[in-house]
Amino acid sequence: MTQELTSTDPAPPPARPGAARQWWRDAVIYQVYVRSFADSDGDGIGDLRGARARLPYLRDLGVDAVWLTPFYASPQADGGYDVADHRAVDPVFGDLQDADDLVRTAHGLGLRVIVDIVPNHTSDRHPWFQDPALARERYIFRPGKGPAGELPPNDWESVFGGPAWTRTERGDWYLHLFAPEQPDLNWANPDVQAEFESILRFWLDLGVDGFRIDVAHGMIKAPGLPDIGHKEQAKLIGSQVLPFFDQDGVHEIHRSWRRLLDSYGGERIGVAEAWAPDARRLALYVRPDELHQAFNFPFLTAGWGAAALRPVIDDCLAATASVGAPATWVLSNHDVVRHTTRLGSLRRARAATLAMLALPGSAYLYQGEELGLPEVTDLPDEVRQDPAFFRGTGQDGYRDGCRVPLPWSGQEPPYGFGPGGSWLPQPPSWRELTVAAQTGDPASTLELYRSALALRRRLPGLGDGTMTWVPAPEGVLAFTRRGVLCTLNTLSHPVEIPLPGRPLLSSEPVTTAGGTARVPGDSCIWWAI
Numbered sequence: 261m262t263q264e265l266t267s268t269d270p271a272p273p274p275a276r277p278g279a280a281r282q283w284w285r286d287a288v289i290y291q292v293y294v295r296s297f298a299d300s301d302g303d304g305i306g307d308l309r310g311a312r313a314r315l316p317y318l319r320d321l322g323v324d325a326v327w328l329t330p331f332y333a334s335p336q337a338d339g340g341y342d343v344a345d346h347r348a349v350d351p352v353f354g355d356l357q358d359a360d361d362l363v364r365t366a367h368g369l370g371l372r373v374i375v376d377i378v379p380n381h382t383s384d385r386h387p388w389f390q391d392p393a394l395a396r397e398r399y400i401f402r403p404g405k406g407p408a409g410e411l412p413p414n415d416w417e418s419v420f421g422g423p424a425w426t427r428t429e430r431g432d433w434y435l436h437l438f439a440p441e442q443p444d445l446n447w448a449n450p451d452v453q454a455e456f457e458s459i460l461r462f463w464l465d466l467g468v469d470g471f472r473i474d475v476a477h478g479m480i481k482a483p484g485l486p487d488i489g490h491k492e493q494a495k496l497i498g499s500q501v502l503p504f505f506d507q508d509g510v511h512e513i514h515r516s517w518r519r520l521l522d523s524y525g526g527e528r529i530g531v532a533e534a535w536a537p538d539a540r541r542l543a544l545y546v547r548p549d550e551l552h553q554a555f556n557f558p559f560l561t562a563g564w565g566a567a568a569l570r571p572v573i574d575d576c577l578a579a580t581a582s583v584g585a586p587a588t589w590v591l592s593n594h595d596v597v598r599h600t601t602r603l604g605s606l607r608r609a610r611a612a613t614l615a616m617l618a619l620p621g622s623a624y625l626y627q628g629e630e631l632g633l634p635e636v637t638d639l640p641d642e643v644r645q646d647p648a649f650f651r652g653t654g655q656d657g658y659r660d661g662c663r664v665p666l667p668w669s670g671q672e673p674p675y676g677f678g679p680g681g682s683w684l685p686q687p688p689s690w691r692e693l694t695v696a697a698q699t700g701d702p703a704s705t706l707e708l709y710r711s712a713l714a715l716r717r718r719l720p721g722l723g724d725g726t727m728t729w730v731p732a733p734e735g736v737l738a739f740t741r742r743g744v745l746c747t748l749n750t751l752s753h754p755v756e757i758p759l760p761g762r763p764l765l766s767s768e769p770v771t772t773a774g775g776t777a778r779v780p781g782d783s784c785i786w787w788a789i
Contacts, residue, residue, distance in 0.1 A: 266420050267424075267734045282527065282724075283372070284470075284552050284622060285622065285723075286586065286622055286722075286724035287324040287622050288324050288617070288746060289323065289325040289327050289374065289622065289624050290318055290323040290624075290627065290718065291329070291593060291624060291626045292326055292329065292627055293329045293626075293663055294308065294311060294328055294329050294331050294353055295340070295353075295663065295665075296627070296663050297310060297331075297665075298310030298314045298422040298666070298668070298678065299313065299677055299678025299682070300313065300681075302679035303352070303678075303680060304680045304681040304682050304683045306353075306677070307352065307353045307728055308331060308353050308359070308361075308362050309354055310678060311328070312358070312362040312366075315362070315369055315371060318369075318371060319348045319369045319370060320710075321708075321710060322710060322716075322717060323625065323713065324372065325372055325374055326372070326373055326374065327376075327472050327531075327624070328362075328375050328376065328377075329376055330349060330375075330376045330551075331349055331350060331354070331375075332345060332346050332347075332349065332351040333348040333349065334350050334377055335383055335385050335441065335534060336645075337647060338442060339444070339659075339663070341378055341438075341647075342383035342385075342439065343386070343444070344383040344385045344386050344387075346377070346462075360467075360733040361467060362651060364467070367467070373467075373468050374468065374469055374531065375463055375468050375471060375472070376391050376471070377456070377460065377730060379445065379456050379473065379474070379475075379476075379479055380437065380444060380478040381436065381438060381443055381445060381475075384440070384442070385441075395434075395443075395769055397446070397451070398446055398452055399434055399435070400443075400444050400445060400485075401428075401432050402425075402432065402433055402485065403432055403433070404432070409431055409433075410432075412424075412427075412433055413485065414485050416435070416437070417518075417776075418438060419494045419648075420441070424436060424504075426440045434693035435481075435485075437475075437504055438647070439599040440690045444481075445479070447479040447513065453513070457517075461691055464520075466526075469527075469528055470521070470528050470529035470552070471529075471531065472531045473514075473531060473532055473533060473551070474533040476510065476514070476532035476642055477507075477532070477535055477545075478504065478505055478510075479509075479513055480507040480508075480509035480510045480513075481504045482504070482507055485778060499558070500537070502609075506541060511544060511545070514545065514551050515549050515550055518549055518550055519532055529551075530550075530551040531552065531553040531554070531588070532545040532551045532553065532555070533548070533555055534554050539556075540582075542554055542579065543579035543580055544583075544587065546585035546642070547583045547585070548583065548584055548585075549574070550770070553586070553588040553622055555588055557588065557590070558575070558576070559589055559591075560599075564603050564604065564612075566734070566737045569615075569750070573619065583592065586621040586622055586724055587590045587620060588621060588623075589616045589621060589623045590624040590626075590664065591616060591626075591629070592625075592629050593624070593626045594659065594661065594662060594663055595659055595662075597660075597661065597662060598634060599629070600629070600632055600633065600635070606632045606634070607767070607768065607783070609629070609632065610632070611767045611782055612784075613712070614708070614712055614784035614786065615737070615748040615784045617712050617713070618744065619727065620723070620725050621724065621725050625709075626662075630705060631698060632704075633664075633666075633667075633693060635662055636662075636687060637661055639661060639664075639684060639685070640662055643683075643684055643685065644658060646658045646659045662686070663684065664682075664686055666695075667676045667686060667690040667694035667695070668693070668694055668696065669694050670696070671691050672691070673690075674686060675690060675694050676694065682693075708765075708767060712786075715764060719744060719764075720742060721742030721743040722729070724751070727741055730744055733755050735749065735750050735751035736751070737750070743788065744787065744788065745787040745789045746784065746787075747785050747787070748783075749780065749781055750782065751782070753781045754778050754779060755778075755781075757776070757777050757779060758776050759772050759776055759777045760787045761788050762787065762788040763787055763788075765786045766780075766783060766785045766786070768780040
């Protein structure tokens with residue numbers, strides 16, 4: 261199934277003109293959920309050609325890099341995270357030449373490209389799993405418990421609900437921490453290790469700038485696969501201590517991958533999607549000889565309020581500073597409720613984003629958040645595709661609602677998403693949220709994002725570096741960067757403060773008079789000081 265390129269020059273890209281060394285320490289990276297970004301052929305599903313055509317929009321938005329979710333050959337049991345061949349593009353998304361064209365076009369626009377890698381599991385349609393002998397060497401199989409082996413080998417549960425084990429026709433059981441169509445690989449097998457090193461080289465040779473590593477904390481399981489001993493369901497983004505997540509052995513895998521990344525020019529990076537019990541454990545993934553970034557999920561899951569946010573920010577900055585790494589902030593992605601809905605209002609979402617972009621380190625944006633898109637909560641059951649829905653667990657909300665295709669233009673669905681329909685229906689209210697409707701409107705969320713990203717690039721005090729908290733009224737967070745003060749009012753009502761300087765950008769209109777500034781409720785302001 262592996263495809264071949266027709267182009268003859270897959271060399272790594274040169275550094276962007278004028279780019280600072282270690283670009284990733286303060287980069288803003290935009291997540292493209294390929295299936296829902298832009299459709300080029302009218303089948304209602306986004307694809308690589310559609311994404312390539314929209315890259316100028318991302319350049320003009322002001323981001324530094326693009327992260328593409330899996331577009332590999334897959335039965336699509338879990339949105340492409342069930343990979344059957346990491347070296348082939350699924351026909352629904354295009355072919356390998358389309359991937360190569362996208363990377364080259366992005367580099368020509370000054371954008372870097374990060375792709376997903378899925379090392380914890382494969383599809384059950386992977387050739388290895390289809391071969392009974394290979395499967396039992398390269399995946400995790402165990403005999404069952406009970407007189408006839410009729411019970412699962414232990415009490416582990418799938419993140420998507422139900423047992424983490426499925427019995428085969430032979431009578432033994434295989435482990436799948438996610439859907440049954442996603443069997444877990446056996447990373448004690450050197451063939452698995454060699455295969456993923458080869459996969460990484462394949463895409464690095466094509467020119468990608470790095471990898472977002474799916475379930476980066478999951479490849480190694482505790483010896484003996486011990487029972488958990490309680491009934492708490494494993495969470496998609498959680499901080500539980502579990503025998504199948506965040507085992508120390510994963511770090512040797514990441515060290516070997518860091519050596520591989522460093523052997524290529526152009527500062528290629530590894531990004532950990534890792535869930536750890538605390539900030540200290542998470543920081544282990546970004547030690548100098550491991551990965552470059554790790555998503556700060558406690559920031560994403562924190563409640564709205566100064567008392568909830570400040571300790572999360574402090575813990576993250578202290579932990580990453582202890583290993584010399586940047587913080588990596590995120591508010592939304594393809595696995596969680598969009599933060600416009602999760603935080604309770606668009607007003608709060610705008611404020612949270614502006615505060616995030618003022619924090620030291622790197623930041624990730626999820627497609628559509630720059631439009632203020634809310635979660636779609638009323639999708640008909642018959643159109644849903646999230647495996648968690650079919651397995652009956654809605655612990656973190658079903659994920660289809662954050663994956664509805666983007667609205668680009670027009671008054672009717674699919675709002676410029678493509679020449680046909682869209683694989684998930686778009687709400688009628690989205691006609692007011694399209695890129696075209698918001699472009700040029702200074703009050704729009706899109707123009708707020710464009711202004712914030714332009715200022716972040718222009719002001720030397722933002723991005724990587726340090727910050728200092730300054731005194732502020734209860735319910736307000738205030739911190740300084742070099743030449744900039746950020747105030748975040750998490751209260752629902754305005755707060756008056758001494759005028760600290762000149763307003764640079766605000767998520768809501770701010771008024772000043774007589775040496776006093778009136779900071780609106782649920783708002784964030786950047787001040788020149």
